[in-house]
Structure formats: structure tokens, C-alpha cells
Amino acid sequence: MRAGGAGRLAALALAPFLIAASDPTGDVAGCRDGRAAGAPDLVEARGTIEEEGTSARWELTFADPLEIPDRNGHPFRVDVAIRDPRVPVVSFAYFHRINRIVRVDATIEHPTGILLLPEHGANVFNPPIVEGRTMTIQIPGRQIAEEGDLTGTSPGLEQLRWTVIVRDGRACDFLGDGRATERLVPASDPPTATPDPSSGPHARTVAGKSPWIYVGGVALVVALGALARWRARGSGA
Secondary structure (H helix, E strand, O other): OOHHHHHHHHHHHHHHHHOOEEOOOOOOEEOOOOOOOOOOOEEEEEEEEEHHHOEEEEEEEEOOOOOOOOOOOOOOEEEEEEEOOOOOOEEEOOEEEEOEEEEEEOOOOOOEEEEEOOOOEEEEEOOOEEEOOEEEEEEEHHHOOOOOOOOOOOHHHHHOEEEEEEEEOOEEEEOOOOOOOEEOEEOOOOOOOOOOHHHOOOOOOEOOEOHHHHHHHHHHHHHHHHHHHHHHHHHHO
């Protein structure tokens, strides 16, 4: 095995742990142009397909703990802006070529709103889970993508592209450049909402995965690297 082949296998081994879009800290600015402050600072976003293809889930991480309800001025707003390639797109304000919005306003009840822009449709679902710096939004896939069969699966979820826009008044934080380019990826394991008491106080999960899975992935990468170095020395002898 060449060293390059080992590197590719190492990347594949770590891929389940790296599927998240990062965003710079301290990049809150004016929604259109200029300077503004006040919106929560988004630093990471992860989108997954859950429950055997029947729901979409976004886990958003911010620089500081979120305060909901937001009692300082207008409540801040979190928009997951989505582009479905099978549906006409629209552009307005700072939204570029999208056709669905999954929206949370930091009000007392803060339900999850779902807007189907070309169809002029709207729906409401359960509020997100907010824990410290993390907001987790999960909705049925059928509310933003067509169902495939009677099981409720939505094969169209994998075709969606998304981004995140956080706004508070005139201040915004865009994930990347604010264009819907991120993918929803299949979740390898169900997310763990509540730790198992029998696992002990120090057992934590990483992106919904057991820490031992993470350790195993790292061990595999180390082993592949060692094998590549051994073969490289053997071929040079």
C-alpha cells in the first residue's frame, strides 16, 4: 500500500467525525453591508438525515450560550435556508437562490416555522432543543421534501442544499458566504439526547456517537499511518 493510499483511507476513516461546516468566530456584521453587532455568533453547523430517512436535523453551535427568550430588543432569528433543486428558487434581501426556510425566532415558545416559498405554504413544528451554546432543530422530512413511499422516507433530503443565517435587527452572521451549498448527510448512529445513567457521569457522546467509536477511528488512522511508513521504508531498502 502506498503512503497516498493510506492517507486516503485515513481520511475516509475520519470522515464521519468531520462532517460539519465551521464558521469564523467574531464575524457578525451588517446583514447588507457595514458594521453591526448583536446577533449570536455561529461557529459550526451540522446537518444530518435521521430516523431511517424520515427526518432532517441541524445541530448549530454558537460562540456563547444562547438566551431564549431573547428579551433584549427584537428576538434574534435563526434561519436554515434550503435549496431543493426540483423546485423553483427565489432570491431576496440576503437570501440567494433558495425555496425553503426552517426558522426559529427566540421568543418564549420559539416554535420551528417551515416556509415553502414558491408554493406560499407554511407549517409549524416543535421548538428546537437549546442546551447552552447548541441549538438542535429536527423536523419531519416530508415537510420540506417529497416522501418516497408509505414508510415516510424522503429520498429527496439528500438532494437538498442548505446554509444558516442568524439575524438580530440589522446584524447577521452567515454560515460561509450565506449561500445554500451544504449537504444533509445520513447519520451513522441515532443522536443521543439523554445520556444513559448506567454509563456513568463521564460517558459523553461526540455528534451522537459513542466515544469508543471515536477512539476506534483514531486508532485506525494511527495504524494506517504506521503501515504506510513501514512500507515506505521497505520499498526504499
